[in-house]
Amino acid sequence: MHKLNLAYLRMLNNMWDIEDQIQGGLPKLIKEAHNEDLKKGLASHLEETKSHKMRLEELFAFHSYSVNYERDMAFQTLLQDALADLSVIDDLNVKDALIAASAQVVEHIEIARYKTLLTWAQELGDEKGLEHIKSNLQEEEHESKTLFTLAQGGLFSLGLNEKAALTGDI
Amino acid sequence: MHKLNLAYLRMLNNMWDIEDQIQGGLPKLIKEAHNEDLKKGLASHLEETKSHKMRLEELFAFHSYSVNYERDMAFQTLLQDALADLSVIDDLNVKDALIAASAQVVEHIEIARYKTLLTWAQELGDEKGLEHIKSNLQEEEHESKTLFTLAQGGLFSLGLNEKAALTGDI
Numbered sequence: 001m002h003k004l005n006l007a008y009l010r011m012l013n014n015m016w017d018i019e020d021q022i023q024g025g026l027p028k029l030i031k032e033a034h035n036e037d038l039k040k041g042l043a044s045h046l047e048e049t050k051s052h053k054m055r056l057e058e059l060f061a062f063h064s065y066s067v068n069y070e071r072d073m074a075f076q077t078l079l080q081d082a083l084a085d086l087s088v089i090d091d092l093n094v095k096d097a098l099i100a101a102s103a104q105v106v107e108h109i110e111i112a113r114y115k116t117l118l119t120w121a122q123e124l125g126d127e128k129g130l131e132h133i134k135s136n137l138q139e140e141e142h143e144s145k146t147l148f149t150l151a152q153g154g155l156f157s158l159g160l161n162e163k164a165a166l167t168g169d170i
Numbered sequence: 171m172h173k174l175n176l177a178y179l180r181m182l183n184n185m186w187d188i189e190d191q192i193q194g195g196l197p198k199l200i201k202e203a204h205n206e207d208l209k210k211g212l213a214s215h216l217e218e219t220k221s222h223k224m225r226l227e228e229l230f231a232f233h234s235y236s237v238n239y240e241r242d243m244a245f246q247t248l249l250q251d252a253l254a255d256l257s258v259i260d261d262l263n264v265k266d267a268l269i270a271a272s273a274q275v276v277e278h279i280e281i282a283r284y285k286t287l288l289t290w291a292q293e294l295g296d297e298k299g300l301e302h303i304k305s306n307l308q309e310e311e312h313e314s315k316t317l318f319t320l321a322q323g324g325l326f327s328l329g330l331n332e333k334a335a336l337t338g339d340i
Binding site for chain 1 (some may be wrong): 244248263268270274277278280290321
């Protein structure tokens with residue numbers, strides 16, 4: 001475990017696990033979501049997540065690498081905390097805002113890792129890896145933009161009365 | 171805990187903890203780093219991290235909010251795993267590549283959360299929050315670019331022989 005190619009395969013393996021955890025966690029977020037556009041966005045990303053795993057599996061097969069089913073505990077805790085936070089919220093708009101926020105953190109973690117993997121695939125001359133990682137990265141970046149547009153677009157807007165109440169509240 | 175302002179303060183509190191953990195973790199990464207530009211980049215970001223905490227503390231004081239010293243366990247595990255991964259690597263270039271990769275994930279988590287907080291501060295009309303969150307976000311984005319430039323710039327380049335060896339290795 002002292003060469004870039006081993007670190008590269010290990011990080012690809014970690015990404016497979018992260019995608020697998022997202023596949024397990026997204027249905028719970030979709031169930032908690034109230035806003036229809038948010039629900040739809042997350043549901044379509046669930047389908048993309050399945051294809052991200054398949055692309056990684058194709059890459060492993062190409063490199064004769066066997067997946068190690070080790071769970072990323074930091075990521076598992078992050079997903080569990082996100083769901084626990086939602087369970088104590090009864091305001092549906094705030095719940096949606098929190099779901100979008102958690103999904104955004106997940107997307108950013110994936111984007112950071114896929115960008116690193118892309119740099120390493122270039123460095124290592126892994127053409128197959130470049131192609132597959134780029135496809136996954138593009139879909140994560142697109143999902144991140146969708147979530148940002150939803151959050152910015154005032155889908156979770158509070159009414160003016162609630163804004164006014166803040167003067168005393170915070 | 172059912173209004174956006176409470177979720178906002180809770181996430182600001184979480185960011186304070188994350189910045190605090192980074193302040194504790196960065197010196198360990200700097201110590202492990204070999205490349206001088208990487209070392210310098212992380213060291214200057216350590217100073218920025220201290221000012222991010224101070225800006226958040228100013229914001230808490232402004233809103234008469236008391237910080238809750240609850241650790242984000244997902245983030246703590248992420249930092250611990252990053253350091254544990256480094257301890258089994260003896261190749262200095264790969265070590266630097268992994269340090270940059272871990273720092274990049276940390277930056278992306280922060281960017282995602284500060285972007286959400288910025289949207290929420292706008293929604294809540296918190297002018298002071300907008301100003302402080304924007305300052306923190308800009309420095310995180312700048313650090314992320316610096317790390318990306320370092321990773322792309324071939325600072326961790328392998329020699330051609332190592333590339334050739336990959337045909338058999340992966």
